[in-house]
Every structure is written in C-alpha cells, then in structure tokens.
Amino acid sequence: MHPPILQNLLQQEIITPEDAAKIDIFEAKKPFSLHWELKSLLYLGVILLNIGLGFLIYQNIDSIGHIALIALIGVISAVCLIYAIRHRPPFSAGASESPPPYYDYILLLGCLTFLIMEGYWQFQYQIFGTRYGLATFIPMVLFFGLGYWLDNRGVLSLGITALASWVGITVTPQELLSKNDFNSATIVQTGVLLAALLTLVPFVSERLNFKKHFSLTYLNFAVHIGMISCLAGMMALDLEVLYFPLLCGAVGFYLWYARTRGSFYFLTVAVVYGYIGITYMLITHTDSLNLDFMFYLLYFVLSCTGVIFFLINYKRFIKNDAP
Amino acid sequence: MIAYNSTWLDALLTRDTAHKWHHKGLLSDEQWKQVQERYQAPFYTPNVFVRIGLAFFCMILLSAAIGLFMLFTGADSDGGIAALSIFFGLLSLAALELWAIGSARHFGSGVDDMLLYFAISVILTGLCSQLPYNTDTLVYYCIALPFLLAASIRYLDRLLAAATFICMLMILLLAVNNIPRLALYLLPFSGMLFSAGAYFFAQKGQLRYAWRHWHRQLVVVEMLALATFYMSGNYWIVQQAGAELFQLEQVPMADFFWLFTFIVPVAYILIGLFKKDRLMMDIGLGCIAAAVFTFRYFFHVMPLEWAAVIGGAVLFATAYFSIQYLRKHEGTYTYAADGDITLLQEIEEQLIEQTIASQNPPTTGDKNTFGGGEFGGGGAGGEF
Structure with a gap:
C-alpha cells in the first residue's frame, strides 16, 4: 500500500527521491519479527509446565512431604529474587532504563512464589496463628521495598494490593469475631x-x-x-x-x-x-x-x-x- | 459510497504511514512536520477511553429515547411497534449521517459506532418481528445480509464486516443443509470452499489501491476466513455436527478429517512463515491448540497432568531454542521486537556506498534500478 503514498509525498516535494529510495528498500527488506509469537509460546509453555507439575506434586504429596515442598518453593523464590537483585538497573529517582528481557517476569515469579510459600506455611503450620495482619504485612513491606528499589510497577501493584488487604484485615477481625458478621461501615x-x-x-x-x-x-x-x-x-x-x-x-x-x-x-x-x-x-x-x-x-x-x-x-x- | 470524507481518510492514511516512517527514522522531524501540515484530517476521533465512555452513554441514551418514543406515540399493536422501531432506526441513521458524521465530523468516536449498531439492530428487529412464528432461520439471515453488507461498506465498520461474513456463511450452510441426502457430504466442503473464496477475495482486495479504505475490514474477513476454513474440516466439529444434525455416531471419511485436523494448522504456520504472513501464522498457532484439544477429546492417551508437563516442556524448549537461534542468526526473521533498526543502518551504509561510488546524488531514475535490482530478490530464506 505504500508506493502511492510515497509517490504522493514525492509530488508534494516533502521528501527527496533519495528518501523515497531509502523507504522503498526498507519496506522491501523489513525483517519479520517473531517476537510476540515466540514469547507467547514461551510463557504458555511455562504456565502449562507449572500447572502439570503442580498437579503431580499435589497428587504425590504423601511421598514428597511438606518440608521438601516448602523448601523447593522457597528456593525458587529466592533464586528469582536474587537474580532480580543482582541484575537490577542502577537506582535512580526517576524511571530506570529498561532492564534485560525476562527480567520483569523473573521478578514477578519470585514475588508470587514468595506468596505461595507464605500461604503454604500458614496453611500447614499456622505460623502466623490468627495474626492474619502480619501475614499480609510482611509481603507488603517486601513488595513496596522491591518495587521502589528495582523500579518495577508490577511489583508495586502487588504491594498496593497487599496494603489494601492488610488494612482491610486489620480493621475487620475483631468485628468478625465478636459479631460474626462483616460490619461493612x-x-x-x-x-x-x-x-x-x-x-x-x-x-x-x-x-x-x-x-x-x-x-x-x-x-x-x-x-x-x-x-x-x-x-x-x-x-x-x-x-x-x-x-x-x-x-x-x-x-x-x-x-x-x-x-x-x-x-x-x-x-x-x-x-x-x-x-x-x-x-x-x-x-x-x-x-x-x-x-x-x-x-x-x-x-x-x-x-x-x-x-x-x-x-x-x-x-x-x-x-x-x-x- | 463511503459516508466519511474520503479526502480526509486519505490524509489520515498518509499521516499514519508517514508517522511509522518517522518513528523508524526514515523521515526527519522537519519532513514529518510538513506532512502533518499538508495532510490534515479534521475528524473527531477521541482517545479510546473517551470512545468507550461515549459509546456507553450513547447506548443508554438511545435505549431511553426509543422507550420514550414508544410511550409518546402510544403504539399498542405488534405491527405498530415494528413500524415504529424501523422508523426509529431510520431516525438514528439520519442522526448518524447528518449530525455525527456530517456536522460533528465524528470518525470512530463511539457515538457514530453506537448510532450505527443501534440503527441496524432496531431496523432488523422491526423487520424480523413481523415474520410468522415458524419462519425458517435462513430467512432471518437473508433479511439481515443486505443491511449488514451495505453498512459495513458505507461506514467502514469492522464488527459489521465480521457479521456480514458470518451471515453469508450461515446462509450457505443452511441452504446446503436443506439438500436431501447429500447435505452430510457437502456441508464441510461448502464451508471450506466459501472460506477459501472469502480468503482470496480479502487478499486480493487488500492489494487494490482503490479499496484502501476497506483495508481493515478485509483483514477481519481474512482472519475469519482462515478460522472458518479450519473449523469446516476439524474432526471434532464435523463429528459434533454429524451427531447433532444427522444422528451419526461415526462420520464418513473420518480419516480425511483427522488428516485435515492436523495438516492444516501446520500448513498455516509454514505458509505463514514463508510468506511472512503474520495473520496466517498466528491463526495456525491457535489451530494447533484446537487440534490438540480435538485429539484429547477422542483419545485419552495420558493423564492430564502428564500431558500438561510434556506439552509445556515441548513448547518451552521449542520457543527457547528458536529464540536462541534467532538471536545468533539475524536475517529475514528476527526475535527483536523492533528488528528494523539494524536494517536501517545497513540501508544507510548501502546508500552511502552508492552515492560515493556514483559521485552524484541518485535521481528518480536511479531509484528504480536501485530498489529493484539490488535488493529485489531478498525474499524469504530457507532457514526454517
């Protein structure tokens, strides 16, 4: 579709024949970017793999044991976060320059596995007991810190979500326990x-x-x-x-x-x-x-x-x- | 033929193309400024959020307005209501033509979209409500078709273009379904034939300069045609249709449809890669997923979790190694999100060489030999 437009711009003398030649070559030789497709396949693969492994682990939980599992999740989380911290962009008060590819996803994976690990702990061993506020307070602090330090808006969003649930939980439990209903006020x-x-x-x-x-x-x-x-x-x-x-x-x-x-x-x-x-x-x-x-x-x-x-x-x- | 001012549409097209070139550094800031001055399109096209908001309020407005209209005129018979609906639809069309497009110069503002959709649906509802209760579905589609077709041509609307395509396909399938005895054999093939026809029509149409304003509608048709072509021969769909329409346990020519289920997606991807046709390749990827689901529906060869693990691992490995390969072998295919930058430098070098070698700036005559001769054969390589 571009030749008539190019012709038109030439006639209007907005561009020189030299520019037109450049654009012509460009249009003819444009490489075909497979970026979007390959990236989608990659993430689809990761998601499928995780779902499958998750199911397998769930089915064999008796033979694996909780400790081993929590340790595994913890290691994944730690590896991701350490990678993210080691490859962090230099800190600045403004927006940092763009980090290497996959960086965002590894950081997010680290944060999400951290949440899973914490949830697992609480579910299996009740480490926080009924102090649910603390359970949301820790990830909140972590995510806000990481979000600002590593300059990542996705992690910041997680932090804000954690803040909202922390605030929500801190104001409700007493009401919930005494009156057995949510006081929506x-x-x-x-x-x-x-x-x-x-x-x-x-x-x-x-x-x-x-x-x-x-x-x-x-x-x-x-x-x-x-x-x-x-x-x-x-x-x-x-x-x-x-x-x-x-x-x-x-x-x-x-x-x-x-x-x-x-x-x-x-x-x-x-x-x-x-x-x-x-x-x-x-x-x-x-x-x-x-x-x-x-x-x-x-x-x-x-x-x-x-x-x-x-x-x-x-x-x-x-x-x-x-x- | 087009409701919108076609000079402005042309200006918009030029600006968009020039903007892309400017973004890639092919046009200087000065030239881009000149383009902006020279090609002006005073359409009202708001930001996408405002467009959604406008469409939302326009829908409430029109629904309330038609209610008021009915109450005021006090229509009580079915025929009266139908006539009023059609009249109201014509009123909204008039508002669209005279006010929204005419004086307010809207183009994709949410208001013009909603006025059009509302007018078409109200007119069609009015017309169809007058049909007897036991009318064949085919008749409804036949009534809708001319309106959808005319509207998608005149108002350059992609949603209506998609509706037109589906309407045509349904008419064909319903008509074929009425053929005694042969319907079972003809249905899938008529779907394929129609889709193939629509695909080539859309492809040829996109190349025609005279049809440039319908480019985006034709892309929608092309996309749908690729999808329906595959759906016409997918084993699961054929089997379900056979069970539904003809109470068949086993469809005839099952082997053919199984082959079709797996070969077409692969063919889409390969052809898409070789011809650098992104649409075909992406739809091919979607069709692969459909083929896998079709297979799993009929053969439970392994438990779901193992299938997910193996499938995920295969996908991950394929994508990972392709990315690694493309990183090392830059060329026709690239993993870079915007792989044109290296090419730009290359062109720059080539041009400098050319100008130094010839010692005079290339003229218009040079341009043709230059573009055609040196780089014309660059096409797709055989790496894949």
Missing part, C-alpha cells in the same frame, strides 16, 4: 481513607521529585477503591448525606486531575462513577413521588445527551500542553 470507611492516602502519595512524590512515574499506578488503585467505597456507602449503608458529597468531591478532584494532566482515562472513569452516583440519588429520592415511568426515560435521554456533549467538548477543554 468499617470497610467502607477504610476504603475511603485508603483511597485518600493512595491519592496523596503521587503528589508527595511529585513534590519530592521521587519516582514520579509511579503516579498512575497509585491513582488507578485510588480512583476505583475510592469511588466504589463511596457508592457502597450510598447504596449499602444508606448514608447518602455523608458519601454522596464525598463522591462528588472525588469526581471533581479526578476531573480536575484529568484536565490539568490531559488524562482521558481519569476523565472517563470519573464521569461514569459520577453518573452512577447521581442517577442513584435521583431514583431513590423520587421513589416516594410516584413519578411516571416517562420521567425517568426523559431523565436518561437528557442526562446522557448532556454527558455526551460534555465528553465531546472536553477535548477542547483539556489542556493540550499537559505532560
């Missing part, structure tokens, strides 16, 4: 606070000029945890007085963020969560008025038209020179 409150904390981190790190490229990872967790907590507070706890203004604040914040940073992702996410919240408020509060079905249809038509025009015109509104 605590969980929702924790969610909101956690989201606020996660939102704060990127701004602090930007101020300190330290690992600014982790911002998106933090904010991605923060936006979903925060908004879902607010919606849960509105719907499940019926505390609209508290959580609806919070939701509005969060939506406003992310719209502001989207505008200043030119992020279309946060723009769309904020608009969708905000729309769900507002629609919920409208439907629950007009319930007693016995309005006609047509009113709601009209609401959807008008509100969606409004949102569509907002989203379309936001492109002009969003700052183009944003990073």
